[in-house]
Amino acid sequence: MNKHPIIVLISGNGSNLQAIMDKCENVRIQCVISDQFDAYGLQRAMDAGLDAVWIGQAPGTSRDTYSDELASFISYFNPKLVVLAGFMKILSPRFFQSLPNTKIINIHPSLLPKYKGLNTHERVLEARDEEHGMTIHHVTPELDSGPIIWQSSFFIQPDDTVKSLEEKVHKREHQWYPWVIDQVVRGNI
Ligand code: GRF
Numbered sequence: 001m002n003k004h005p006i007i008v009l010i011s012g013n014g015s016n017l018q019a020i021m022d023k024c025e026n027v028r029i030q031c032v033i034s035d036q037f038d039a040y041g042l043q044r045a046m047d048a049g050l051d052a053v054w055i056g057q058a059p060g061t062s063r064d065t066y067s068d069e070l071a072s073f074i075s076y077f078n079p080k081l082v083v084l085a086g087f088m089k090i091l092s093p094r095f096f097q098s099l100p101n102t103k104i105i106n107i108h109p110s111l112l113p114k115y116k117g118l119n120t121h122e123r124v125l126e127a128r129d130e131e132h133g134m135t136i137h138h139v140t141p142e143l144d145s146g147p148i149i150w151q152s153s154f155f156i157q158p159d160d161t162v163k164s165l166e167e168k169v170h171k172r173e174h175q176w177y178p179w180v181i182d183q184v185v186r187g188n189i
Contacts, residue, residue, distance in 0.1 A: 003028040004080045004185035009087035010034045014041020015170060016085040016107060016177055021048050023178035026185050030077045033070070035089050063092045071098035080185055081105065084139060085177070093141040103184060104139040106146070107177050109169045111135060111153055116144035121165040124156070132156050134169050136180045149189055150180050 006027045010017055011034060021029065021044070032045035037054040045052035055073060057066040066089070074082060075098065082099070084106040096104070110120035112135040124132045133153030138146035152172040156165070183189045 002026075005030045005077065006081045006083055006181070006185065007074050007077055007079045008032045008045075008083045008085055010039055010041035010085050011036050011088040012039050012041060012086050014039065014044045014086065016173055017041045018044050019174035020083065020085065020178050020181060021045075021050070023174075024181055026182045027081075030079055033073070035087070041086070057089070063090065064094055067092040067095035068098065071095045074102070075099060081181065083177075083181060090143055091139075091141070096139075096141055105149065105180070105184060106137055106139045106144070107173055108135045108137065108144050109166070109173070111151055112137060112144055112148060121162045121169070124165065125160070125162065130156060132165055132169065134173050134176070136177060149184070150176055152176050 004027050007030055008017055008020060010032060017032060029050050031051045031053055032041065033053050033055055034042050035056055037056060042052040042054065055070055070091070071094070079102060082102055082104040084104065110124065111131065111133045115123050121132070131153045133151055135148055136150040137148045140146040154168055180189065
């Protein structure tokens with residue numbers, strides 16, 4: 001089957017990257033890019049024989065400048081899809097203007113539109129919510145606000161902690177992100 005070229009952006013551990021590398025059937029990862037030089041995900045990529053690159057934001061440079069540099073590097077590959085997998089930088093609108101024909105998707109550890117931003121598991125517990133989960137969505141310039149593609153939820157148990165919620169969310173992320181990515185590149189989403 002024809003493999004579609006994608007770029008994966010990470011900042012840390014890269015467990016979602018690992019799931020993508022292990023489970024996606026329809027993609028060819030052209031490059032893994034991290035904004036953090038010590039992201040373990042870069043090691044995972046190199047262990048899998050993939051090109052792995054650190055593109056950090058130089059001190060004193062603006063978000064616009066960083067977004068321009070990143071978009072310029074990515075456009076060289078002309079990917080079908082850019083996958084954000086734990087990428088922690090907020091990209092400026094210019095990033096999207098520079099890649100007008102490229103789909104960009106993200107995974108977020110909450111049931112959006114609830115709990116945009118950080119510390120989602122803590123906030124869910126503080127609010128005594130009944131449900132929690134993860135969201136895969138298209139990326140737009142506004143943080144964690146693009147059209148939702150897929151959500152997976154579960155009921156919170158009385159003995160759940162931040163750690164147990166994180167594990168339950170990760171399990172669903174690793175199950176669904178590779179599947180959604182395959183569907184997006186095949187044009188089914
Ligand atoms: C995931 O929970 C994802 O939803 C969020 O950041 C975390 C990344 O984890 N955006 P990993 O680096 O893939 O292990």
